[in-house]
Amino acid sequence: MSRIEIDQDRCKGCGLCVHVCPRKIIVLQQDKLNARGFHPAGVTDMSRCIGCAFCATICPDSCIEVWREGGKA
Amino acid sequence: MSNRVLMKGNEAIAEAAIRAGCRHYFGYPITPQTEIMHYMALRMPEVNGVMVQAESEVAAINMVYGAAAAGARVMTTSSSPGISLKQEGFSYIAGAELPAVVVNIVRAGPGLGGILPAQGDYFQATKGGGHGDYRNVVLAPASVQELYELTVEAFNIADRYRVLTMILGDGTLGQMMEPVLFRDEEPVESFDKSWATTGTQGRREHNTIQSIYIEPDALERLNSNLQAKYRRIAEREVRVETVNCDGAEIILTAFGTCSRICKNVIRQAAEIGIKVGLVRPITLWPFPDQAIAAAAGQPSVKALLDIELNAGQMVEDVRLAVNGTRPVHFHGRTGGNLPTQQEILDKIQVLARS
Amino acid sequence: MEEKVFSRTRGLTGKPFHYCPGCTHGIIHRLIAETLSEMDILDVTIGVSPVGCTYNNYEYFACDMVQAAHGRAPAVATGIKRVHPDSMVFTYQGDGDLAAIGTAEIVHAAARGEKICTFFVNNAVYGMTSGQMAPTTLLGQKTTTSPLGRSAAVQGYPINVSEMLATLQGAVYIERVAVNSVRNINRAKQAIRKAFKVQQANLGFAMVEILSTCPTNWGKDPVSALKWIDEAMVKQYPLGVFRGQEIEVGD
Numbered sequence A: 001m002s003r004i005e006i007d008q009d010r011c012k013g014c015g016l017c018v019h020v021c022p023r024k025i026i027v028l029q030q031d032k033l034n035a036r037g038f039h040p041a042g043v044t045d046m047s048r049c050i051g052c053a054f055c056a057t058i059c060p061d062s063c064i065e066v067w068r069e070g071g072k073a
Numbered sequence B: 001m002s003n004r005v006l007m008k009g010n011e012a013i014a015e016a017a018i019r020a021g022c023r024h025y026f027g028y029p030i031t032p033q034t035e036i037m038h039y040m041a042l043r044m045p046e047v048n049g050v051m052v053q054a055e056s057e058v059a060a061i062n063m064v065y066g067a068a069a070a071g072a073r074v075m076t077t078s079s080s081p082g083i084s085l086k087q088e089g090f091s092y093i094a095g096a097e098l099p100a101v102v103v104n105i106v107r108a109g110p111g112l113g114g115i116l117p118a119q120g121d122y123f124q125a126t127k128g129g130g131h132g133d134y135r136n137v138v139l140a141p142a143s144v145q146e147l148y149e150l151t152v153e154a155f156n157i158a159d160r161y162r163v164l165t166m167i168l169g170d171g172t173l174g175q176m177m178e179p180v181l182f183r184d185e186e187p188v189e190s191f192d193k194s195w196a197t198t199g200t201q202g203r204r205e206h207n208t209i210q211s212i213y214i215e216p217d218a219l220e221r222l223n224s225n226l227q228a229k230y231r232r233i234a235e236r237e238v239r240v241e242t243v244n245c246d247g248a249e250i251i252l253t254a255f256g257t258c259s260r261i262c263k264n265v266i267r268q269a270a271e272i273g274i275k276v277g278l279v280r281p282i283t284l285w286p287f288p289d290q291a292i293a294a295a296a297g298q299p300s301v302k303a304l305l306d307i308e309l310n311a312g313q314m315v316e317d318v319r320l321a322v323n324g325t326r327p328v329h330f331h332g333r334t335g336g337n338l339p340t341q342q343e344i345l346d347k348i349q350v351l352a353r354s
Numbered sequence C: 001m002e003e004k005v006f007s008r009t010r011g012l013t014g015k016p017f018h019y020c021p022g023c024t025h026g027i028i029h030r031l032i033a034e035t036l037s038e039m040d041i042l043d044v045t046i047g048v049s050p051v052g053c054t055y056n057n058y059e060y061f062a063c064d065m066v067q068a069a070h071g072r073a074p075a076v077a078t079g080i081k082r083v084h085p086d087s088m089v090f091t092y093q094g095d096g097d098l099a100a101i102g103t104a105e106i107v108h109a110a111a112r113g114e115k116i117c118t119f120f121v122n123n124a125v126y127g128m129t130s131g132q133m134a135p136t137t138l139l140g141q142k143t144t145t146s147p148l149g150r151s152a153a154v155q156g157y158p159i160n161v162s163e164m165l166a167t168l169q170g171a172v173y174i175e176r177v178a179v180n181s182v183r184n185i186n187r188a189k190q191a192i193r194k195a196f197k198v199q200q201a202n203l204g205f206a207m208v209e210i211l212s213t214c215p216t217n218w219g220k221d222p223v224s225a226l227k228w229i230d231e232a233m234v235k236q237y238p239l240g241v242f243r244g245q246e247i248e249v250g251d
C-alpha cells in the first residue's frame, strides 16, 4: 500500500498539499493545533494514496515523506 | 641576501602584496593609485594569481569579502572617492571578522576633489567610516621602503586578528621613486583558516560566514568579542617613530608625507637654536597616545604643533593623548597643497618665543 | 512491497524554515539542496545568501555558506570562485536584491562569464521589508509603496531580468521557471540541475529565474498565490529558456 507521513510539528498548515493531491485525501485538521500554532495536514483515507508524491513535491517545508507500492513508477 | 631596486611607491605596494602571498586582487581604476592595478595585471598571471577589474569599488570590496571568506590573502586598492564606496564592505568585513588588506592612496576632497595628495581621510580611516562599532588597523607609511614593509605586515596583521588592515598613503608617496630593499623572503606567517568557506570536502560540518545576528544577545556577544580583539590589537600593534624628542621645546606630530617635511624642519630649527622633536604615528589606529603623552609631558616642552594635509583631523587624537597638559596647535594645508618648511618654521618660532 | 520514493534531502540541514506558510522559497531551497545532493557536489559547494527573507538560508543549506550585503552576492561569489575555481558556487537572490540594489553586480558577473550559478527568486515584491514595490512588480500591482497600483507613468516598467541578461555573451544559460505546480516544480529542478552542470563544465554564467509566491505581501492565501503566478506573473514573465537551449547536459 502506498502511503505518506506528514511531520505534524513541522507542518505550517499552508494547504498546498491539499490543493495538489489528485486523490483529495489530504485535509488540514481543524481540530488539531501543533506547537507552532498551525492546523497540520492529515490524510483522511490512506488506502487511496497512490504514492504520486505530488504533496511532497509542493510542500515548502519538507514535511512529507512518501512510500509507493511497487516502488518507482 | 637581499637586493635594492628603484621603485615607485605604488609599485612597491603591489610587489609587496605578491611577496606576502597575496594572489587575489580586485580593484577599480582611480588616480593616483592606478599603477597598482597596472602592476597587478601584469604580475598576477606570472604567479598564477588573479586580478579582476571590478565594475565598481562596491563590487571590488565585495569580491574581497568573498575571497577572504574563501580563505585567501586578498587586497584591493583605491583612492578617496572609491574608498567611500567601499565603506559598506568594510563594515561587513569587520562584522564577519575577515582578514583583508585595503590601500587608500588619499587624494584631496571632499567630493570629487582633486587628484593631488591629501590626508583628509584620516577621520574616515580611523573612526570607522562605515556603520556599526568596528575598527580597522590603519598603517601610515612615510617612504617607499615603508610602503613595501608595511604592506607585507598588513597581511600578517589582517590574518593574525581577522581584521581589515588599511595602508593610508597619499599621492606623493604613491608616485615617489625611491630605492627599496627587498628581502629574499618575506616574513610571511601562516595562519589557521579552518573557519573559511572552502567547501566542506566531506571533512567537517559546514562553515558559515555572516555578519547578521538577529538575536540581541548574540549580536552583543559578537560586539564584545570585537572590542576585546581591538583592545588586544591596541596593546600589541602600536607602531610609532620618535625623532629628537628628548628635551625638545616643541614637539611636532605628523604622519606620512607631512612627517618627511617635518624631519627637514627639525634640522632647520636646530640651526636657529630651537630644539624640535617629532612624533610620527605609524599606526593611526591603534593610535600611539602613550608615545605622544610621554613626549609632551617632558618639562622642556612648551607646545605641540600638529601638521597635516587636511583641516585638522589627527590633531583631535593628539589633543586627547596630551589631555590638556600642553597646548596643541595645528597647521594644515588642503586642496592638494603641501605645507612648506618655512610655514612650519614660522609657526615654531612663534610658539618657542611665547 | 512499498518503496520510499520521497525523503528529506541531506542537502538541507533540517532546521525548520522561518518562512511564512505556503511561501515557495522553501520549495526552491529544497530543489537546490536535492540537486547538490544528487549530483554529489554538496562537499565542494559554497553558496551565497542574500539580503531578503532568505538572508539566513546559510542555516538551511548543508554546504559552506557566506552571507552577503544587499545585492552584492554576485561579487562575493566572484571572489569565492576565483579563489576556489574547482568548487561549485551559487548565489540565491531576491528581486530587490538582484534587480534593484544589485543590478550592476549581476550584470557584470554575467558579462564576465563568472562560472557561478544564480538562483533569482522573482516574487514581484520586497518580501522581507513588508511588501514594497520591487523592480519586478507588475503594472497595476498594489504594494505598500505603490498603494494605488504600479503605474508606468509614475513608477516605470517592470524589469525582465532573464531577457536582459540573455543579451550578454558571458551568460551562457538563462531560463525562467516557476514553482507554482508540481509540473513546474519538476521543470524548475531540471533547470537548477542544468545550471550546476553548466558550471561543472566551466561554460560560463548560468541563471535560473524562478517565479515564486509571497502570499503574505500579496494578500492572498497560499493556493490563490500559486494561481496568481499563472494568471498575472507569467504574462509579464513568460517561462522558457532565453539562452543555452542548445546546451545538452547528460545524466
Ligand SMILES: Cc1ncc(C[n+]2csc(CCOP(=O)(O)OP(=O)(O)O)c2C)c(N)n1
Residues within 6 Å of the ligand: C051, C052, C053, C054, C070, C093, C094, C095, C096, C097, C098, C121, C123, C125, C126, C127, C128, C129, C134
Ligand atoms: C543596503 C541595504 N538597503 C536596504 C536594506 C533593507 N532590505 C532588506 S531586505 C530588502 C528587500 C528584499 O527584497 P527581495 O530581494 O525581493 O527579497 P524577498 O524578501 O522578496 O525574498 C531590503 C530593501 C538592507 N538590508 N540593506
Ligand code: SF4
Residues within 6 Å of the ligand: A003, A004, A020, A021, A022, A023, A024, A025, A026, A043, A048, A049, A050, A051, A052, A053, A054, A055, A056, A066
Ligand atoms: S502521494 Fe499523491 S495521492 Fe498520496 S497523499 Fe500525496 S498527493 Fe495524495
Ligand code: SF4
Residues within 6 Å of the ligand: A006, A010, A011, A012, A013, A014, A015, A016, A017, A018, A040, A041, A058, A059, A060, A061, A062, A063, A064, C022
Ligand atoms: S504543504 Fe506541507 S506545510 Fe503545507 S499543509 Fe501540507 S504538509 Fe503542511
Ligand code: SF4
Residues within 6 Å of the ligand: C018, C019, C020, C023, C024, C025, C053, C123, C127, C128, C213, C214, C215, C216, C217
Ligand atoms: S514575506 Fe513573502 S517572501 Fe517572505 S517569507 Fe513571507 S511569504 Fe515568503
Ligand SMILES: [Mg+2]
Residues within 6 Å of the ligand: C094, C095, C096, C121, C122, C123, C124, C125, C126, C127, C134
Ligand atoms: Mg522579492
